[in-house]
Amino acid sequence: MNRLVKLLLATSFAVSVLPAGFAAAQDKTIKLGVLTDMSGVFSDANGTGSVVAAQMAVDDMAGELEGFTVQVVSADHQNKPDVGAGIARKWFDEDGVNVVLDVPVSPIALAVRSIAEEKDKIVLLSSSGSSDITGKSCTNNTIQWTYNTYALSNVAGRATVERGDKSWFFITTDYAFGHALERDATAAVTAAGGEVLGRALNPIASPDFSSYLLSAQASGANVIALASSGGDMQTAVKQAAEFGIQAGGQKLLGLLFDVTDVNALGLESTQGMLLATPFYWDRNDESREFGERFMKLHGRVPTMHQAGVYSAATHYLKALRETGTDDTQTVLQKMREMPVNDFFAQNGHIREDGQMIHDFYLVEVKSPQESAGNWDFYKVLSTVPGDQAFQPVENCPRIAAKQ
Template sequence: MRRKRDVIFATAVSLIGGAIALPAHAEDTPPPVKIGVLTDMSGMYRDIMGPGSVLAAKMAVEDFGGKVLGRPIEVVSGDHQAKPDVGAAIARNWFDNGGADVIVDVAQSAVALAVQELARARNKIVIHGVTGSPAITQQACAPTAFSWSLNAYAISAPLPKPLIERGLDTFFFLSADYSFGKAMEDAAAGAIKAAGGKVLGSVRFPQNNPDFSSFLLQAVSSKAKVIWLISAAEDTTNALKQAKEFGIAEGGQLIVVPLTYITNVHALGIANVQGLTFATPFYWDRTAETRAWSERFFKQHQAMPTMDQAAVYSGTLHYLKAVAAANSLDGLKVADEIRKLPVNDMYVQNGAVRADGWLMHPFYMASIKAPGGVKKPWDYYTIEKVIPASEAAQPLSESQCPLVAQSQ
């Protein structure tokens, strides 16, 4: 009996000791490096970012190896619903309570500006995908904020000159009635004037607009050679469907949609948008590298990646490289490495990040193929011209970013 009691006692001590040791072991386990994908998961931008952006960030983590600084990497996501107050609340909670070290995507301009101010105050990193407002890298620029894909200037200013050289020298604007629409119209109008073209008129429409008939009729009656549609997501889809019904392209007017997403084209069908002209920083079928990555993406998402989703992958991957180079998660130290390191991945080769946070990379003037030119699924774009990074980026000499003056 005594031997039996001794065994029971020893076993109990062993179990208690193990239980006591568990918390100490947990304390020794480093917390994960958290990447927050703040995006529109349920609204009008869902298909161009949303779950696809979350997947892109996870693919970047996988390609990096899943760990950095000896710590696991975790991707969390939040739905900002395209509302600044909602987006800011999520970002604040992630930064202050959730242990997030970086926020990526964001996209919608008002949300992006709100999140950028939170990141600035906390020396946290934010990497924007598609964000229309040039203020992100101009007046509102921050040491820890970066713009990875496009803004209003990059997709508006380079397009008019080649069109005017083709004799398409008169323009009419249909612009979304918010800051993004105004910024894009201003950038395009300046470029049109500089290239010798003429703006014959413009009209503004509200966001989430179901009926474009009156606006399109004004554009047609202007007899402008180019109808310049400044819109995004479902507004683009609705406007182009109705333009097809009016037979605008058949009537000889070219429709330009600077902010064109491959998901919009797929939803509409290329027969409805053939000839559409635009600028883009990314096309899935442009190179062997973009194809290989996009096919991986497609297997999990059942749609080819948009430029925003590709930018989220690239920005996330570059952030992790910068963390490793800085050997730190300190926002200012990581931001320094983000600017120092060249950006090399399937999205951009030998890209450079400027003092204002803008990623220098080329854009591509593209048009939608005729149905007979399509050789495989999602084979929609013809790349007509490479727009060098120096032409796509607003010159630093015109910059209103305080960081630019400090760096000179």
């Protein structure tokens, strides 16, 4: 672990951006809280890298925030909703945190977003994927920045069926995110003319997927879709290779698959997999520049979650700069008014339901022969505009009530 990451974990960073001569009493202290998984199954894709990304955003904006001091604090929610909710409540009530960022694991995000609404604070979710967050459970103070289960499923599911793989079997992690991912993928598959032959549920952090994989193999489905992420996804893919599932002609599809998963498993095991993503570090010059800066600090390229943390934190800080206040509703309104233009999204915008709308990419994992070296993992096959990728705004009840 490099020196910067150790420092990030050991203390909160404060970047003073007061011009010379301002009195300390005139300073407004802003705290960004990165609530993440530091040691569990999602720590590779989130964890310390999400803290690094938030600090990069603060550092990059430091010269533009006259009158504010910005601090980054972090905590490990241990993938437990009660722990995550307790941290968020303490941050809001006692520690002066203005914004909570990242938050892998949808049940934790759903708990935190309720507390933020009660306390009139802001939640910028980069790693919670349930489409219910901006659907039936939408709130005014929460923005889902990076992805959701609807977009992942809609882009990857439809494309796979259209390529001729019409029969599906799901192996689904048994919690809110997994269920939402399976539900949204099922809708996309059936709408495209495919069918679902069966499902198997695995508990989170399962060490053994053999029974689930045997059921999927026996179904004869063209596609075995993994409605999971992080360590569960990696374990399932590794054991599928051991069972010879892909060699037998069935295809694996990771509904939430990251560059860190490919790196952990290797191209031999993952080549040819299709997936949807809103971000790939090597897609263009801007994403490469950010990816290379991030890698110097963290030792690996950014995942979509970590890139989303940077983008969301930067957009918040820009709204802070434009309004000159930390008033929650004033800043939120400015965030909705401003387009999102950075390495993560071009002409993105925050919809009234709290969904940040931006393009998605259908990608295929390269073979070892196609890869030019470390972290050269994806071929971008197509771009899906954000207004086609995400769910209708009417899924949010408070928006539907206005219409």
